[in-house]
Amino acid sequence: MTQDCSRLKFVSAFFFFPMRSLLGRVGLRYDISAIANAYYRKAFDRVPVADKAVILPHCLIGEKCKARFSKKDGVLCVNCKDCRCGEIRLLCEEKGWQFFISPSTNFTKRLVQRKGIRAAIGAACDFEIEKGIHSTPITLRGVRLKERKVIPQVIRMARYDCLNNDIDWERLRSMIRDGAGGLL
Numbered sequence: 001m002t003q004d005c006s007r008l009k010f011v012s013a014f015f016f017f018p019m020r021s022l023l024g025r026v027g028l029r030y031d032i033s034a035i036a037n038a039y040y041r042k043a044f045d046r047v048p049v050a051d052k053a054v055i056l057p058h059c060l061i062g063e064k065c066k067a068r069f070s071k072k073d074g075v076l077c078v079n080c081k082d083c084r085c086g087e088i089r090l091l092c093e094e095k096g097w098q099f100f101i102s103p104s105t106n107f108t109k110r111l112v113q114r115k116g117i118r119a120a121i122g123a124a125c126d127f128e129i130e131k132g133i134h135s136t137p138i139t140l141r142g143v144r145l146k147e148r149k150v151i152p153q154v155i156r157m158a159r160y161d162c163l164n165n166d167i168d169w170e171r172l173r174s175m176i177r178d179g180a181g182g183l184l
């Protein structure tokens, strides 16, 4: 798809988003995060790895999580293997990415400022994606989180649940290893 076409699709998807229930009734449904990911992908891949981060939500951590919490860095994973966040932390370290597990959206916004993050892979359920669209300025050059614009890639969570949630871990691994289009 050309960049112009991808931009048009992106702009239309956000413009029509408030009317999505109506559009759904006539059989027009679309995945807004997939459209946004596709639009931002090339710009995302151009950001140097040191300025990229994987920021996972706390709903992915295991019930017996051994991590401590830091007010500065969020959940400090020790790779206890009660969930798959630990293996992602190790992969990020190997590839030079930053890695965080965040307890909340507001924490994530502050983290992005503090760590100078320019591009981030996050995970969110449909409810959080919709909330984010209503509360966060989304521009052609990234999502504005306080003073900083960040180029996002979003992986949809398996369900709306703050406990033991799940994502496509293989896709996440491939995005870190091979670029944002990995495993598509």
Ligand code: SF4
Binding pocket: 061, 062, 063, 064, 065, 066, 067, 075, 076, 077, 078, 079, 080, 081, 082, 083, 084, 085, 086, 087, 101
């Ligand atoms: S792997 Fe890390 S995040 Fe997952 S449960 Fe263990 S310490 Fe917590």
